[in-house]
Amino acid sequence: MLLAILSGFLLATVAPAVHRQTGMNSGWVLAILPAALFLYFLSFLPAVGSGESIVISYPWVPGLDIQLSFLVDGLSLLFALLISGIGFFIVAYAGRYLEGHKDLGRFYVLILSFMASMLGLVLSDNLISLFVFWELTSITSYLLIGFNHEDATARRSALQGLFVTVGGGLALLTGLVMMAVVTGSYELSEILSSGDALRDHGWYVAIVLLVLLGCFTKSAQVPFHFWLPRAMAAPTPVSAYLHSATMVKAGVYLMARLNPSLGATDLWLILLGVFGALTMFTGVFMSIRSTGVKQVLAYSTVMALGTLTMLIGVGTDTAIMAAMAFLLAHSLYKGALFLIAGILDHEAGCKDFLQTGGLRHALPITATFAAIAALSLGGVIPMFGFVAKELLFEAVLEAPSLSGLLSLLTVASAILVVAVAAVVGIKPYWGPRVETPKTPHHEAPPAMLAGPAVLASLGLLFGVGVAMVDRGLLSAAAGAVYGSPVETYLSLWHGFNLPLMLSLLSLVLGLTIYFNWDRFRTATGFMDDLKRFGPERAYDKSMDGLVSISEWQTRVLQNGYLRYYLLTILLSTVALVTFSIARAGGLEIQMSLAGVRIQELAIVAVLLLAALVSVTTSSRLGAVASLGAVGFSVALIYVLFSAADVGITQVLVETLTVIMLVLVLFRLPGFLGLTPQALRIRDAVVALAFGVMVALLSLAASSTRFADSISEYFIRESEPSGFGRNIVNVILVDFRALDTLGEIVVLALAAVGVYAMIKLRAEDNRK
Structure with a gap:
């Protein structure tokens, strides 16, 4: 079964080569596959006709208990026979109808891929695989409708069909996931045997509306019917296949499939x-x-x-x-x-x-x-x-x-x-x-x-x-x-x-x-005037609105100024975190200054003073020196709390960063007072708000413990698992090896940057 469904994709990969070798007979040659699939599916008719339902399953994502499963019953078999049977005539027909077309090979790729997608859709027993094939039909039909891509009408019609059906597909995905949550299974066969589980659930109305939105857009129900006639821009074999037996009936198929669980x-x-x-x-x-x-x-x-x-x-x-x-x-x-x-x-x-x-x-x-x-x-x-x-x-x-x-x-x-x-x-x-x-x-x-x-x-x-x-x-x-x-x-x-x-x-x-x-x-004839107020006009207006919104947000949010990007990110983060804290009833912070030593207070005072100087000085060199002081103060804090390795890393990074910044800033002009005072006050308020938020979150995190300290694990497992008595070394090279690798990469990049700047300045001096 899996090979039968995927065979269309496999043949599509070699279809252009087959076309080049067989010429005008390529349609008949490639049509052998849908004919063989028709006979294969026909072999299920005796069992299905006697009332059997056949489920064929393959492991897919075992960790999530998701199977790649297929269901063969009367409904899926009817669709499979139509898709493969009519597909045989469509492929053979296309070989002569498009004979001499420069892109006939590409057409075969698309039509065979579409056939395989439809077969996968109607035979899938798993909701996830069903949705994957559902979207594949939208993508392949988009490419088929826009096959004559040099024609503006074909491109517009293809996009229209894609937007409408994929938009409904997003709603469908939500409905399918909700169905799985309610019934506890992603398998259609199990959902259909769940009785009134869906009808009796509080989510029933939402599930029905979401599923039907996906089905209505796919099967061109009012008010989404306008896209289907526009799709006639496709070549005739596409129209005959997509709009008679296959794609447009996908929504009908899903409504019919879910009728036992959602209907009545x-x-x-x-x-x-x-x-x-x-x-x-x-x-x-x-x-x-x-x-x-x-x-x-x-x-x-x-x-x-x-x-x-x-x-x-x-x-x-x-x-x-x-x-x-x-x-x-x-x-x-x-x-x-x-x-x-x-x-x-x-x-x-x-x-x-x-x-x-x-x-x-x-x-x-x-x-x-x-x-x-x-x-x-x-x-x-x-x-x-x-x-x-x-x-x-x-x-x-x-x-x-x-x-x-x-x-x-x-x-x-x-x-x-x-x-x-x-x-x-x-x-x-x-x-x-x-x-x-x-x-x-x-x-x-x-x-x-x-x-x-x-x-x-x-x-x-x-x-x-x-x-x-x-x-x-x-x-x-x-x-x-x-x-x-x-x-x-x-x-x-x-x-x-x-x-x-x-x-x-x-x-x-x-x-x-x-x-x-x-x-x-x-x-x-009066209907021609009424069409101006129909759903297609609403679609056009919504597309125009989408473009206008895109232009506005590009102008306001994506204007090329880094400061506005940072402001947007910081303010959004502050707003979302503040909202979350308010809903949670505030933060629990336990803070005590008992035991704080005088040298620690002195380092913190230096750190705060250096940070204040870095944002208020008018000298670039002074700002760099102040930032360096902030970094070295942090390194001293690490050393005082016995994290000498982290302190050394901090010193190295700060040293290299300061050198690189000094070399860069020497090549730039001095500070210019271009920013009005009001904007500087705004930036200071935003920076203060974000800093206070991070500080409060850090204090709350340090005051809350949901599990035992991981340090006990490091102490216990350092020698038996890491084969080392120096616990810090074992943490760096074994337990947190990737973190250490990241630090090494940062140092290497900083060194490369410093070397490049020194070399560039040396070359300038020689000139």
């Missing part, structure tokens, strides 16, 4: 149900108003993501089964339609539906599979999309709460979806021939047709033979999301009932809108 509450239903339904309607409404080939498909993907989120929120067994069926149906028809959009661009140069028409004669095979995929998108019998659509209507009609609102938005969305399906399945190929930017003379190569042909055909095959995916795969996936086996089953025909009537109504009204598409877009 009013908060879960309201947040997922309402936001999902709004996203569903917003996406399809924007889709029917768009004319760009990839824009229409992108907004319809937003619709699908909202539908899946809504169904997970409803949470009944019917809704969960509908979600899994819709997930599979959408991956099949949307993957096919995106790849067909690439064929239209590749062969006819079409990027807008208004530029298309009558292409069925030049592209008959493409037109056929586009029609099949569009029928599944529109939910027309006998397509698998029809099966999912019927169950969708049934689920919202039986929703335990908000049934009226969800049903209304679902029916309205279904009507518009039919119109969208007609636009993508009829408009480019039927009607009078429209002059396209390029005149197509032949069908696309087999590598580009294979994906649409197989994916669209599977949508028809699974519709006619529902049992092929019902009891084995989708029932197991629904059971994993529901938390127990589901009783709902899939069927192509449920008789004449309300969902069927609603389906027929959506077909009639949807086709009516399609035949009046131009008038519909004109009538809803």
